[in-house]
Amino acid sequence: MSRLPATGGRDVHTVRFPVGRPPATVDVLIVGAGPVGLAAATELTARGLRVAVVDRARTATLVRAGAMGHTPRVVEHFRRWGLLQRIREAWTYPPEWNRGTRLVTSLTGHELVPVPRPSFRGPGTPDHAADEALRRPQTVLQQVFLDHLAEHGVSVAGGWELQELAEDTEGVRGGVVDVDSGERRTVRAAYVLGTDGGSSTTRRLAGIDREGDHATEERLRLIVRTGDISDRVGAAPSATNIVFNDRASGFLAAVSTREWRVYAGPYPLGYEPTEDELLEIGRAAFGFDLELDLVSATTFYHATRIATTFRKGRVLLAGDAAHVRTPGGNLGEGIGDVANLGWKLAAVLVGHAPDTLLDSYDQERRPHNWRVADHSLERSRRSQAALVEIRAGGIPDDADLGDEAVRRRAEIGERLRRDHTGGAGVTFDERYDASDVIWYEEGQLASEPGWRPDVYEDDPRPGHRAPDGRIDPHGSTLHDRIGTSFALLVLTEDLTEDRAVEDAFTQEAAARSLPLTVIHLTDPDARAVYGTEYVLVRPDQHVAWRGAVLPDGGARAVLDRVLGRARSGAAVEALGSVPAQRVL
Numbered sequence: 001m002s003r004l005p006a007t008g009g010r011d012v013h014t015v016r017f018p019v020g021r022p023p024a025t026v027d028v029l030i031v032g033a034g035p036v037g038l039a040a041a042t043e044l045t046a047r048g049l050r051v052a053v054v055d056r057a058r059t060a061t062l063v064r065a066g067a068m069g070h071t072p073r074v075v076e077h078f079r080r081w082g083l084l085q086r087i088r089e090a091w092t093y094p095p096e097w098n099r100g101t102r103l104v105t106s107l108t109g110h111e112l113v114p115v116p117r118p119s120f121r122g123p124g125t126p127d128h129a130a131d132e133a134l135r136r137p138q139t140v141l142q143q144v145f146l147d148h149l150a151e152h153g154v155s156v157a158g159g160w161e162l163q164e165l166a167e168d169t170e171g172v173r174g175g176v177v178d179v180d181s182g183e184r185r186t187v188r189a190a191y192v193l194g195t196d197g198g199s200s201t202t203r204r205l206a207g208i209d210r211e212g213d214h215a216t217e218e219r220l221r222l223i224v225r226t227g228d229i230s231d232r233v234g235a236a237p238s239a240t241n242i243v244f245n246d247r248a249s250g251f252l253a254a255v256s257t258r259e260w261r262v263y264a265g266p267y268p269l270g271y272e273p274t275e276d277e278l279l280e281i282g283r284a285a286f287g288f289d290l291e292l293d294l295v296s297a298t299t300f301y302h303a304t305r306i307a308t309t310f311r312k313g314r315v316l317l318a319g320d321a322a323h324v325r326t327p328g329g330n331l332g333e334g335i336g337d338v339a340n341l342g343w344k345l346a347a348v349l350v351g352h353a354p355d356t357l358l359d360s361y362d363q364e365r366r367p368h369n370w371r372v373a374d375h376s377l378e379r380s381r382r383s384q385a386a387l388v389e390i391r392a393g394g395i396p397d398d399a400d401l402g403d404e405a406v407r408r409r410a411e412i413g414e415r416l417r418r419d420h421t422g423g424a425g426v427t428f429d430e431r432y433d434a435s436d437v438i439w440y441e442e443g444q445l446a447s448e449p450g451w452r453p454d455v456y457e458d459d460p461r462p463g464h465r466a467p468d469g470r471i472d473p474h475g476s477t478l479h480d481r482i483g484t485s486f487a488l489l490v491l492t493e494d495l496t497e498d499r500a501v502e503d504a505f506t507q508e509a510a511a512r513s514l515p516l517t518v519i520h521l522t523d524p525d526a527r528a529v530y531g532t533e534y535v536l537v538r539p540d541q542h543v544a545w546r547g548a549v550l551p552d553g554g555a556r557a558v559l560d561r562v563l564g565r566a567r568s569g570a571a572v573e574a575l576g577s578v579p580a581q582r583v584l
Contacts, residue, residue: 012092012139013256015060015146017158022176022187026052026155027349029174029189031162032196034060035067035138036319036334038145038156040193042081043342045154046484049349052187053149054176055196058158062092062139063223063295067331068253068261069240071427074332075131076468076479076541077339083144084131090140092256097239098135103416105245105409106287107233107252109398112244112413113420128428128458128468135240137255138331160185165192165205165315172314190349191314193341195334198305200321208317209308213377215301219250219265220273221327224282225258225293232288244412245395247284249387259295260286266302266384287398302326302380304373310362316341322365325373326380333372336430337365343484343539347563352514357437357564364432372426375453382419390415424456432463432542439545439561460530462545466537467529471521478519478526482537485515486544486562489535491527501534504555512559538562 017033028044030037033055041051070078078084100115149156164175174187194202203210230237239254250263262282267273275294282292306323310316318341319334341361347353390412396405429452432438433445440462448461458467466489468479481487488505502518509516521527535546536558544562551557560566 012090012137012143013062015139015142017055017058017060018146018150018156019058019159020155020157021183021185022052022054022157022160023050023155024186025188026050027190028052028345029054029172029187029192031055031174031192031194031202032200032319032321033057033142033146033156033158034195034197034319035141035145035331036338037193037195038142038149039077039081039335040195040318040338040342041149041154041156042083042145043338044345045149045152046081047342047346049346052155052157052189054157054160054162054187056159056161056179056201060139060142062137062255063259064298066138068135068137068255070134070136071332072128072131072133073427073430073465074335075134077335078134079131080479080484081148083148086144086147087134087136087140090136090144092137092140093239093254094236094257096236097254099238100240102238102241103413103420104238104241104243105395105398106243106248106285107237107241108287109245110409112409113417128424128456135253162196162201162205165202167314189314191316191345194315194317194321195319196321198320198324200317202315203307203317203321206312206315206317208312208315210305211308212304212306212373214305215303216269217266218269218271218299218301219263219267220278221298221300222262222264222278222282223255223259223295223297224262224279225295226260226286227258227291229286229290232290233286243285244387244390244416245284245287245398246391248281252285264297300327302377302384304377306366306369306373310337310366311358316345316358316361323369323373325369326376332427333369336368337361339540340365352512353563354565360435360437360564363435367434368430368432371451372453375426379419379453386415386419421454423453425451425453428456428465429459430465430542431459435463437544437562437564438463438542439551439558441546458529460532460535460543460546462543464543466535466541466543468541469526469529471519471523471526478521479541481517481519482539482541483517484539485517486539487517487519487537489526489530489537490518490520490533491530491535492533493527501550501555504550505534505536505558508555508559514559514563536562 027049028051030040030053033053037053041053044051078087099117102115103113104111159179160176161179162174163177166173171188171190172192174192177184194200196202241252243252251261253261255261262285264278264281278294279292304325307317310322318337344357348355348357396408444461460467468477471478490502532546533548536544538544545558
C-alpha cells in the first residue's frame with residue numbers, strides 16, 4: 001500500500017513489479033514494463049485481448065525517473081483509458097508548485113523571460129484540447145497502470161528476461177528466463193510487442209537495425225536530494241525551470257518534495273565527472289549553497305536513433321525500442337505509438353482486418369517520429385549555440401542588481417525569446433500523410449501546409465487528429481463521445497433529411513460486427529470546423545474519411561480501405577471472410 005505524505009499525493013519512490021510466472025499462451029506478449037509497455041497492456045486489455053507483460057527488472061525507482069511532462073495530447077489518452085483522475089491524484093510534489101516552464105539564472109535568481117503565472121480565475125485549458133498538461137514521474141504512471149491491470153487480472157511479471165524469439169505461421173514463441181532462478185518458460189503469442197527501451201532485446205532478436213545521427217557528446221541527468229529548503233525557496237517553489245548561468249544549464253525540475261532533476265554537461269564521450277563536480281553544478285542551479293546528496297546520474301545523448309522498421313513479421317516495436325531522440329516529450333511519442341497500434345492489433349486479432357493492416361503502423365508512426373526527432377535535434381543544437389553565445393557575453397551574478405546587470409539580463413532574455421518558440425505542432429500535429437489506410441481527398445496531400453513544430457491549427461482532413469470540443473453543457477467532449485470505437489460524425493444541418501450515408505455506414509459496420517458510434521452534431525461551430533457533412537473517425541481519434549457523399553463503392557469501399565483490405569489507389573477487394581488470428 002502506498003504511503004500518502006501529509007500534503008497528499010503518493011509515495012512512488014519504488015514501484016515493485018508483481019512476482020509470478022508469465023502465462024503459456026496470450027494474444028500479445030509485451031516485453032518491457034515501463035510506461036509505454038504498461039500503457040499498451042491497458043489499451044489492448046480494454047479491447048478484449050489477452051495480454052502478458054514481462055520485464056527483466058523487478059522494480060522501478062523514482063530517482064531514475066525519465067519523463068516528467070505529459071502533453072495535453074497524452075492526457076487525452078489518459079482520459080480515454082479512464083485513468084486521468086488517478087494520475088492527477090498521484091502527484092509527488094504539490095501541483096501548486098507548477099508555474100509553467102521558467103527561464104531563470106537559478107531557482108532563487110532572476111527570471112530571464114517572464115512567464116504568466118497560473119490565474120485562479122483565468123482560462124484553464126489549451127485551445128485544442130479539453131485537458132491540461134501534467135507533470136508526473138514515470139513511476140507514478142507505472143503504479144497507476146499496474147493497479148489498473150491488476151484489477152483486470154492482467155499478468156505482469158518482473159524478473160523475466162526475453163532471450164529467444166521464434167516465429168511461425170501461427171504465431172511467435174518467446175523464450176523467457178527468470179533472472180534469479182534460471183527457470184525457463186515459453187510464452188506463445190500471436191504477436192510480440194517490444195517496449196523494452198533504447199537497448200531493446202526485442203529489437204535485437206528480431207534483427208531490426210537503427211539509423212540516424214550518433215551523438216558526439218554526452219550529458220548527465222542527475223537526481224539530487226535536498227533537506228528542507230523552504231526558508232530559501234518558499235513553501236511552493238517553481239517546479240520546472242530552465243537554468244542559464246556560468247556553471248549550470250538546462251532543467252532544474254522537481255521530482256518530489258525533496259528530489260530535483262538537474263542537467264550536467266555536455267562532456268566528451270566517455271568523460272566521467274567527479275561527484276563533487278556534479279554537486280557543484282547542482283548548487284549553481286539552485287543559486288545558493290546547500291547540502292545536496294547525489295542520488296543518481298544517468299547518461300543521455302542529443303542524437304537520433306530510429307528503427308528501420310517498427311514491424312517485422314509478428315514482432316512490433318514501440319516507445320524507445322522504436323525511436324530514441326533528443327530528450328523532451330519522448331514518452332508522448334511512445335503513448336502515440338500505443339494509441340495507433342492498439343486498435344489495429346485488436347482489429348486483426350478479432351478478424352475485422354487482415355494482418356496487412358499492421359503495415360500502416362510503421363507507415364504512419366515512423367515518419368511522424370522522424371519529423372519530431374529532426375526538430376528536437378535541431379532545437380538542441382540551437383540551444384547549445386545560444387548558451388555558448390550567452391556565456392561568452394557574460395552572465396551577471398545573481399547578487400548584482402546594478403543597471404548594467406539588469407540591462408544584460410534583459411539582453412539575454414531577448415536572445416532566449418528568439419529561440420523559445422511554442423511546440424503546438426509537436427504536441428498535436430500527428431498527421432499521417434503517407435498511409436495506405438487513409439482515404440485522402442483529391443489533391444489534399446499536394447495542397448496541405450508543411451508540418452511545423454511550433455504551429456497547429458485544427459485540421460479535419462483525413463490523416464489528422466479529429467478536432468475536439470465540448471458537445472454538451474455538462475462538459476463532455478467529442479473525444480469522450482467517440483470513446484474507443486470507430487465513429488461517424490453526422491453534421492448535416494437538417495437531421496430529418498436523407499440519411500443514406502449514415503445508414504450505409506451503420507449497415508456495413510453491422511455486417512462486419514464492427515463497433516461504430518454515430519454522433520449527431522447540430523452545433524454550427526462543429527460544422528464550421530469539420531467543413532463537411534460526414535466524417536469517419538478511427539479509434540485513435542484520427543480522421544479516416546470525410547465527405548458529403550459516398551465515393552464509388554460506398555461505405556464498403558471506405559471501410560475496406562481503412563481496415564487495410566484495399567491498398568490506396570487499388571481496386572477494392574471483395575470482403576470475404578478473414579479468420580481471427582488469436583492464439584488458442
